[in-house]
Amino acid sequence: MDSRLQRAISTPKILQQAGELIRLCFRALDDLKQLDESLYERFLQTRQAAENPVAYAAGLHKLWDDTFRGLFEVLAYCRTLTAGEDTSKPSSDDSAAFDFGDFGESGPPAQPDLSIGAADIGDLLENLDDVSSKDDTERWKGVVDKVISIEYGLSTQLKEARERFDLAIGAGERNQVLGILDDTQSSSSEGVHALVAAVYETFVPDVAPATVVPGYLTSLGRALLVRRGLADLASKLTGYNDTLQNDREADEHEHALGQVRSQMRTFVNSVVCRAMRAADRWQMVEFERELSEQPLRSARLTSEGLVKYVDSLSSINQREVLQLHDSRVIAEMREALSSARQLLDLSQTAAREQMDRAYQAANRLKGRSPVTDELLVGLERFSPNSSRPGENAAYLEKLEQMLAASDR
Structure with a gap:
């Protein structure tokens, strides 16, 4: 067990429950990670030789079971933690909106209890109260509240994905089958990562998520x-x-x-x-x-x-997770450049801070189009520490060109 959790949780029962949840989550993430190569190998098989439909279907069902076995164990354990709670429906009316696409970056969630993957994992539980003032029992109750929502959403969507998976196999839509596996694996990974984050953000809030699950990548x-x-x-x-x-x-x-x-x-x-x-x-x-x-x-x-x-x-660029990301970045650029334009004649330093903020946002659009990538290269020539009016005005103009090109 992670020594950081051992130091943070003094109640033996809660420490055992949190440790077991984390252990099962890591096992599930390992199973899910194996799909990347398995899926590619399966795709190669479909391209290289015809396969008996019955054997092919059996192989895909085994691949599903192997990939999500650890996830089912996690979900089963989550249900034991919520025994006695009303788990017939999640704690928010927004649960119907929970789907695998929601794991990408999006705007601030209306209901924090269901913000699984809708923003960066590090911000997932930002609406928790000051955890340092709570005892283990109270803090663990907050974790369990999160677990209820995450388990409900993952279980529901996993069931729906399996139904679509079986239908696609029956229809012989091999590419669709592999696509469902790919999407489900990606989103499930984010859901499991959210469970890990729920524990660490509550009991060890200073720990960066990247150090908990090194190498983890969200769909975004x-x-x-x-x-x-x-x-x-x-x-x-x-x-x-x-x-x-x-x-x-x-x-x-x-x-x-x-x-x-x-x-x-x-x-x-x-x-x-x-x-x-x-x-x-x-x-x-x-x-x-x-x-x-x-x-x-x-x-x-x-x-x-x-x-x-x-x-x-x-x-x-048409993937929903990127469209949400890009729209947020463009909105951030627009806000920063609007402020910079208003400040330009009042304070060169303050205006430059807003321009630099817009530039950092623009960098997150790298690769979106050759036009904007070329404009980004042009922006690199401006000195990061300049406060000269003439250079700042030119810098702002180039950033506004970048915004206009990104908006198309």
């Missing part, structure tokens, strides 16, 4: 990682591909192809590629394999197809 974190990684890859491939497609630069074709191969070899072994959805990851691996095997003439066509495919992956 994964989406941002992939978006930025794809934008970086596109920027590296474009120039070399342009050279490959230009017949007047034939003497540079071999070098350009070598660079494309090198970039793809690095990418398919990166954390970004592993974070992609199975179908997209498979396609990137296929491009890398073809480029490594093909002669120059064929590889030129493959390179052109690769660049177009990477460009098509900008559809990641």
Whole structure:
């Protein structure tokens, strides 16, 4: 058991219950994490050979059971903690809105009890009272209240996901089946992480969530990682591909192809590629394999197809978790720049603080579009410590251009 919890909880029974909940959560997270490779391997199987429908369905059901076995154990334990409570419905009327999409970043929750993953995990329980003034029993009751809502939401949505999963298998919709598994795993991971956060935020509030579950990525974190990684890859491939497609630069074709191969070899072994959805990851691996095997003439066509495919992956911006994130970031930029414009003639220092706030927000949009990425590069030339009126005015104008481009 974590020594930090042992020092924070003096009541033996509560310490045992909290420790067991954390232990089961970690086991569930380990099971859920295994799906990333299992899902990719399963996708490869569907592409490489036809499989008996009965055997295929049995394999998928086993994959579901293996992936969510730890989660079911956590949920069962949660129900023992809430014995005697009214768990027929959660503690808020907003529970009907709880779904796997809610784990991404969004606006401040109307009902804190159901804010599972709707904001950064570190802010999840920010509305708790001053926990230092409470005894173990009172604080544990607050944790259990959270557990009721989280367990209800996860159990309900897991049941609905299983129903859709079974229907998709019966209809032979293999890509849909894998998509349901992927989405359910991601959202379930955030729900379990919220349970861990409920304990630590209550009893050890000074502990950063990242130190509790190292390497954990939310759905938003994964989406941002992939978006930025794809934008970086596109920027590296474009120039070399342009050279490959230009017949007047034939003497540079071999070098350009070598660079494309090198970039793809690095990418398919990166954390970004592993974070992609199975179908997209498979396609990137296929491009890398073809480029490594093909002669120059064929590889030129493959390179052109690769660049177009990477460009098509900008559809990641349509994911709800990113749309919510981006709308919040843009609203933050707009507010900061409005304040900066009003302060510019009154206080250069105060105006600059608001501009820097807008710039930090703008950086969170990196990878969203080539236009805004280019504007971000232009913003990097401004000195972070400048208070000169002329430079601040130019800085503000560039930031406002960034806002206008982001709003389109």
